[in-house]
Every structure is written in C-alpha cells, then in structure tokens.
Amino acid sequence: MTACGPQRIVCLTEEPTEVLYALGEQHRIVGISGFTVRPPRARREKPKVSAFTSAKIDEILALEPNLAIGFSDIQADIARALVAAGVEVWISNHRSVEGILDYIRRLGALVGASDGAEAYARRAEAHIAAVRAAAAALPRRPRVYFEEWDEPIIVGIRWVAELIRIAGGEDVFPECAAAPLARDRILADTGEVVRRAPDIIIGSWCGKRFRPERVAARPGWSAIPAVRDGELHEIKSPIILQPGPAALFDGLDALHALIARWAQRRA
Template sequence: MRPASARGPQRIVCLTEEPTEVLYALGEQHRIVGISGFTVRPAVARREKPKVSAFTSAKIDEILRLEPDFVIGFSDIQAEIASALIRQGVEVWISNHRSVDGVLDYIRRLGALVGATDKANAYADELVRGLDAIAAQAATLPRRPKVYFEEWDEPMISGIRWVSELVAIAGGDDIFPERAASSLARGRILEDPAEVIRRAPDIILGSWCGKKFRPEKVAARPGWDAIPAVRDGALHEIKSPIILQPGPAALTDGVRAIAAIVQAWSAR
C-alpha cells in the first residue's frame, strides 16, 4: 500500500488560478508542476512554478514535457486545450462551477482527489464562516443598494452567477439576476445599454478582465448621467484577480471589497 502522502495525482498542471490557490491553501503545492500565466495568487506560485498556459491557449508541448498525471482546467472555454491533452493520453478534469456553493464544492472535491479531504472540508468550512460573517454585517445595513456589475465593456457583459451571489451576501442587489444565471458569457451580453439606465443602479462595479476599469468612460456613455451611481460618483473597480475566478479569492478578498463599497454607500 502506498503511504498516505502518495495518494492521488503527483504531477498536476493547473490551467487556471483557482486550483493553484486551493492546493497551496491545503499544503499540497508540491504536486503542482505547471500553472497558468495569469496566476497571481498565491504570489509565491509565480516564482516557484513554470507558466504553461493562458486562459484560451496553452503550450501543449511544454505541458507534455512536464509529464503530468492530472491537468485541471475550467469551463467550455478550455475545451480545446483539454481535447488536445486528452488525445495525448493525459487525464484532464474540467470543472464548470458557477456559483458560490459550486466553488465550495469544488474545493472539497479537489481536496478529495489529492487525498486531503479533511483539510479541504476544514478550509471550505472556514470560507463559509467568513461569508456568513459578511452576510450578518450586511443584514444590519439600513438599506440595500442596487448594483450593476460590469465584467466587460465592449460588448457590455454583466456579472456571472458567483459575482451576483457575492453582491447579495455583501448587502447589495444585482440589477441583472436573470442574466447572472446564464452559464455562458453570451447570455450576459447587454444588447441595449439603456437597460442599465432603466434599472437605475446605485452602485456600478467594474472588473474588466485583464484591463483597467475606466469609470470616466462608463460615466460618459449616452444617457448614463441619469443613473444614480453616475450622478453620485459611485463607480468602483474590483480587481479582476480577486473576483473573476471561481475560487477562494472571490470568496475572501473579492466579497470583502464589495462589502466595503456597499457599507460606505449605505453610511452616506
């Protein structure tokens, strides 16, 4: 029988940031042999691990040279990468979680896959307690702002499900909850920018994946000066690494950043 430390895959390539962050949090980072070039959390991973992928592309030959026994990716956007690796005989897990509960379940499943079930369950429970504390604080706010979260500007894309749920936990109400339920980005494209004007958000949060949010550009959109958030200057950036990946970052720093904005708005 193999020792407990040898259970599960021993040479893992992480095509996105969230499995890297989770494995480091569980003390299982020694299993990681390659990471995404977009990884920023934890910072030490960028110094220790070779970067072998972007989000929609990967260095297949370099990944194969690392001789991985397990590759972890996310969503249909990485289907082509997964397919190329599978054809080379590599075992690939593509997760597709889109909700807060899905992130928590992902952590528990990843922990189980590497023989760290107890550590993963404890870590997930700790994250739940943090979310509960933020929700309890939000429940004391005198009023809840309407929030528009913009994930991209051209075309305009509203927030994905886990972001919408974190806005609610932080004390706000997403103005596009029906779009947040869409599993694909095209279901969250706003064909008519005037719909944001009609829904009159009190706060606008921007997290343009990979580029800086420009509040002055948003405020200058035709007719948007009638929006309460624009009128009151309540336009804020949430850095994409802490909110746009479905992992621990969003459930910690991401939701705390939203909560701070909501609380400041409520106190005005």
C-alpha cells in the same frame, strides 16, 4: 506510505493553484496559468504554461503531468488537445458560491487532503456567514450593476451576483447572472442599465484596467444614480472573477466594503 492521488498536476487556471497551496499540496503542481497571482509565490516557483483560452501544449506534455485541471467550456480546446495526447483532464464548470465550496472539497479529496479541504471550506462558509450578518445590519441595500467586460458589455456571472447579495446589495441583472455562458450575458441594450438605475457600478474588466470615465460618458448614463453620485468602482478581476477561494474571501470583502460605505453615507 504511498502518496495519494495525482503527483504531477498542471493548473490551467488560478483557482486550483490557490486551493492546492492553501492545502499544503503545492508540491504536486508542475505548471500553472500565466494569469495566476494567488498565491504570489506560485509565480516564482512554477512554470507558466497556459493562458485562459490557449496553452503551450508541448511544454505541458514535457512536464509529464498525470492530471490537468481547467475551468469551463472556454478551455474545451485545450482539454481536447491534452486528452488526445493521453493526459487526464478535469474541467470543472461550477458557477455559484455553493459550487466553489464544493470545488474546494472535491479537489481536496482528489489529492487525499479531504480533512484540510473540509476545514478550508468551513472557514470560507464562516466568513460568508459573518459578512451576511454584517450586511443584514446595513440601513439600506443599494442596487448594484457589475460589469465584467466592456466591448461588448458583459454583466456579472452567477457567483458574483450571489456575492453582491451576501454583501448587502441587489444585483440589477439577476436574470443574466443565471446564464452560464458569457455570450448569454452580453447586454445588447445599454439603455437597460439606465432604466434599472443602479446606485453603485462596479467594473472588473478581466485583463485590463477599469475606466470609470468611459462608463460615465456612455450615452444617457449620466442619469444613472451611480454616475450622478460618482459611485463607479473597480474590483480587480483576480479576486472576484475566478471561481475559487479569492472570491469568497477578498472579493466578498471588497464588495461589502463598497456597499457598506454607500449605505452608511445614506443612512
């Protein structure tokens, strides 16, 4: 029987790599992003040919891919170069929890693994439902400020805001989360965080370690309940800031653990 779908795939971001490995379709992958950490074996088995905003186009072409998969407008230049060289490219642009679930299903269909992808997506949905039920039993819901970059300050993207709500918290910048582009989530007035008085601050500075002491030292921020109470925490970006399975499992669990501990201490 002839194998279905593309046989030589370059994954320009981590989430297609994670999904394809989970579906047992990793043999199709010929190159990955250098930021890939999930699954760990991918880094040992596959050549790293891209970052997030740049890629080794010549090395990618040498792999003779028949599909490259990336994410968002930020990879538009990479996609343009590959298309110009004759490579088929799929740039997904999903920004929500439902979008991640749909992405798993679409990628599975693309490689002829629809049944496996459907089972995987349903497992993620069941996990989300279980966390939502646990969150509903919490005695209080904290106000949560999520920061994905510090210079300039960028607040959390839509799927993160949705996961915060599922986990039992309330995102303090819901109107920013609705903006799809990072530049539209830049916080010009840092005093607005003080005014919105989050109970928990979560940092996930993509590519560098979160520094809570720097956040606490920002002018006026000592008045924020989260700073006053020492509720500044880090969630590593690979499990929360990539729009793939990691966010729905490990990222959601990390959020719920922080929120549940806060709520139980203040019951």
